[in-house]
Amino acid sequence: MLLSAKLRGATRLAQFHTTSRVGITASAASPATTALGSRQQARLKIQAQDAVSPHLIDSFGRRHDYLRISLTEKCNLRCTYCMPEQGVPLLPNDSRLTAAEIERVASVFVRNGVRKIRLTGGEPTVRSDLVDIVERLGRLRQLDSLGITSNGIALKRKLPALVDAGLTHLNLSLDTLDPFKYELMTRRRGFDRVVEVLDLAQRLGGRGSPLRVKLNVVVIRGVNDDEVADFVALTRDQNITVRFIEYMPFEDNRWSTRKLVPSADLLATLESKHPDLVKLRDSANDTTRAYAVPGWRGSFGFISSMTDHFCGTCSRLRIGPDGGVKVCLFGPPVLSLRPLLRGSSSADPSALTSPATDDQLMEAVGRAVYGKKFAHNGLGATASRRPALASKPARSIPVHLLPLRAGPRLRTFSTSRHTSSNRTFSSSPRRRSDDDRLTHLDPLTGKASMVSVSAKDATKRSATATGEIHLGARAFSLIDLPASDQDTAALRTKKGDVLSIAQIAGIMGSKHTALLIPLCHPLSLSHVAVSFRPVPDSHSLRIEATAECVGPTGVEMEALTAVSVAALTVWDMCKAVAGKEMRIGEIKVVRKTGGKSGDWARPPDGEPGST
Known part of the structure; x- marks a missing residue:
């Protein structure tokens, strides 16, 4: 192969x-x-002019002529759907590609068929050399499009110089038309500055044509989905394209299907308001399905990356600020260009060699591109289109958007329109936490998925679980009760010493947990202990199991498996005596140590609490 x-x-x-x-x-x-x-x-x-190099063609025949270059991981906003409130870890300055390195990478890609480049972040205006970078890329005359995606906060002063340097397209992020809600969603002020940039951008032009302006709107149910018609109304008198983007899952953004508004639902709402909507012709490999209201200057469209993905025609590659190449938005970097550009081995950056030639650079890129999965980095997607996710009604902004606390409860914000005259507050608590989600479900497909623990540190961990098996009076009478705490109980039947065999079975079961529980990680256990204690009042046996390991994830499942297998073994060996009287229950984790969540023990009332 x-x-x-x-x-x-x-x-x-x-x-x-x-x-x-x-x-x-x-x-x-x-x-x-x-x-x-x-x-x-x-x-x-x-x-010959438009040919895409084989290095930029994947195994599905997709031609990649669109390159997105992230200039920085920094951002001057903290939008709830893409960045934690505390920000993200920052790269050392010498780990980011320089303007000269970005120019070289871009020129190599352009010579191999890339015709569209977009500069992104973080927030690209945070880089002090942004104008210099655009000037360098603006000299690549083979480019049909040189764009930038910005939140607009620090763009107004730089925009004229960027257009003079060769900028042809601007994607401006603005998710709400309500200044109050803007501050909630971005955790920062600056709504007026973004509006000023939108106005200025429509008056500027470069390379003999007006600056093409698009407005990016991430739609979240209960947050801004009620403003979609108002955004479309902007296209009546403004020559802009409004793009409604489906809410996508990223690390720490608490994504869930109940916050996702399928584009089909938005289109149906707009068609009821504008029955004469027309479908515009989409350009090849376009991610947007475009529409317009007849007679209006602008247009609008939908980027349905979740409910109706466009992976089959994907033409995009991404380069991070550190030179990492991502062939899919949903996947990790698969290649680092920085050591190739600077002359060091990718396996050992300290081992200096000569910098890679342009051909060597593209050969490495070609191997990465050829390994690209068909859809969503292979996370349960197939070559067929994904069915639309069912929509669910919601009335309030998700509570994690609100930075203010009212006592021990988070406040919620409700609105039926975005106008300031229609704001209402409620002190009612959430019915369901955003953390109440199943970690073993793939957020893209809703299907079972193994949780990645590759980034976690290996630490010492332990967990203890308990459970009971009710034997009934007859079987319980066969137990040799210990004379003291130092003695060991024994339950003997015709099959032998039940408790000794059950103890071994519990230990073996614990070591085979990953084979019994499909999504459980295989761990190298350092110790497993199983013990039994008779409970005469209820004619039961209390089983306790403790599992220990040094690893990246906890051993609660191993302790629970040990208790369960030990109890089932007792059942099997006593069924001829106890018959239908036996029952197994009260299996639970009672304490654990190690891991990110720390040590805890279950109080006597059955509710977990910190130790």
């Missing part, structure tokens, strides 16, 4: 060079080109 993949790659590379050579020499007076019609010669020239 590897050999065939290499052969396919070699064939595509040969075809690329052949097409390029034919296109370049098509106008020469040679017998081969003379026989070609003028229309076919023109087509070959266009193919």
Whole structure:
């Protein structure tokens, strides 16, 4: 399979060079080109100009001519759907690509067929050399589009210089038209500045044409979904494109399907308000399904990345501020360009070598691109389109948006419209916490998924679980009760010493937990102990199991499995005596140590509490 993949790659590379050579020499007076019609010669020239290198074609035949370059991980906002309130860990300054390195990477990609570059962040205006970077990329005349995605907070003063430097497209993020709600969603002030940038952008132009302006709106149920019609109303008199983006899951943004508003629902709402909506023609590989109200200057569209993904026509690659290459938004970086650019081994950055040539750079990129999964980094997606997720009604902003606390309870904010005259507050608590979600469910598909613990540190952990098996009077009478605390109880039947066998079974069961529980991580246990204590008043046996390990995740499941298997073994060996009297119950974790959540023990009343 590897050999065939290499052969396919070699064939595509040969075809690329052949097409390029034919296109370049098509106008020469040679017998081969003379026989070609003028229309076919023109087509070959266009193919030569627009050809995408085989290095930028994946195993599904998708051609990647769109490059998104993140200039920084820093941001001057803390939007609830994409960044924790405390921000994200910052890279050392020397870990970010320099302006010269960004220029080199961009020029190499452009020579291999990239025709669209967008600068992103974090927030790209945070970089002091932003104008210099745009000037460098603006000199790449093969580019059809040079854009930037910004929140607009610090953009107004820089925007004219950016347009003069070659900026052709601006994507401005604005999720609400209500200044009050803006502060809730971004955890910062600045609504007026964004509106000023939107107004200024429509008066600027570069390279002989107006600056193309798009307004990005992330729609969250109960937060801003009631403002969709108001955003569309902006397109009546403004030559802008409003894009409604489905709420996507990212780390720590507390995503859930109940906050997701399917684009189909939004379109149905807008069609009821504007029955004459027209569908516009979407450009190739466009992520937006575009619409317009007849007679209005602007347009609007939907980016349905969750309910109707566009992975089959994906043409985008991403480079992070540290040079990490992501072939899919939902996946981790699969290649680091920084050591290649600076002349150090990717396996050992301290081992200096000569910097990679442009060809070596693209060969590394080509291997990464060819391994790209079909959809959502392979997280349960298939080549078929995803069915639309069912929508659920919600009336209030998710509580995690609100930075203020009212006593021990978080306040909620409700609104039926975005106007300031219609704000109401309620002190009622949430009925359900945003943390009440199943960690073993893939947020993209809702299907079972193993939780990644690769980033967690290995620490010493232990857990103790208990449970009871009710034997009944007859079976309980067969127990040799210990004379003192130092003696060991024994339950003997015709099958042998029940408790000794059950103890071994519990230990073995604990060690095989990952085989019994499908999504449980296999752990190397350092110790497992199983013990029994008779409870004469109820004719029961109390089982206790403790599991210990040094690893990245807890051993609660191993302790619970030990108790469960030990209890089932007792049942099996006593069923001839106890018959239908036996029952197993009260299996629970009673204490644990280690891990991020710390040590805790279950109080006597049965409710967990810190030790």
